[in-house]
Amino acid sequence: MKTIVESSGLPADAFSAKCPTRQVLDHIAGKWTILVVDALTEGTMRYTELSRRIEGVSQKMLTQTLRGLEADGFVTRTIHPTIPPRVDYDLTSLGRSLAEPISALRQWTENHINEIEHARRQTRGAN
Amino acid sequence: MKTIVESSGLPADAFSAKCPTRQVLDHIAGKWTILVVDALTEGTMRYTELSRRIEGVSQKMLTQTLRGLEADGFVTRTIHPTIPPRVDYDLTSLGRSLAEPISALRQWTENHINEIEHARRQTRGAN
């Protein structure tokens, strides 16, 4: 059962260059998207909580990633007009759905990191 | 049960900037990696078969992606010294293992593309 893309009437196919699925996949494949979505599975997080949870992310990239996730309907942004200001980020139901395969990918990598590093050490001379 | 990274003795943690898991995750998050791994789940493929299957990929990026997947132990490269030459690419058992969460991610995106495009249209004025 293939999804029919409403905007084009064609079946969804990530291997096709024209399919919008490709853009979303490229976006999800961004450097920080996986970590941000995955972090939010732990519950509501404030901006600075996210930046501390995800080591090494800059303000710019965190903001940019969050804006992208908002635009795609994966994350909600809630502003509390208090002093000091407080902004909460949450996964939408669509975002929680996406988080399942994404978490699986992170966990797989963590579980197999030793095999991968071993394979890397076997690669000799190639460069 | 967390994996202990042999090279560092520390638990695998993708949220930690120093963990090698991060590099692998960044690598998997490359623009073409998901499509290449996923294409190879359909079986052995030659170089030109891959380039036709994955619309829009340039020779350079296909080669570069395949070399990276080789180095990480996800893909094997078999050269048949015939005329004309023939090169077969296959997933290793580690690669087939990785392909499961990766395929899940592509399928999820294809299945939810209409919801995502709808969410995108709701976003007004933001830019």
Added chain:
DNA sequence: CGGCATCCGCCCCGATACTG
């Protein structure tokens, strides 16, 4: 057929400074 080498533009991303 299955690459590699080179050039080069673009934009990703980090660093820094500033704001409500």
Added chain:
DNA sequence: CAGTATCGGGGCGGATGCCG
């Protein structure tokens, strides 16, 4: 606290040409 604005380097990635 939660951003925005701007600058600048690096590398991702496409185009082209050549090779065994």
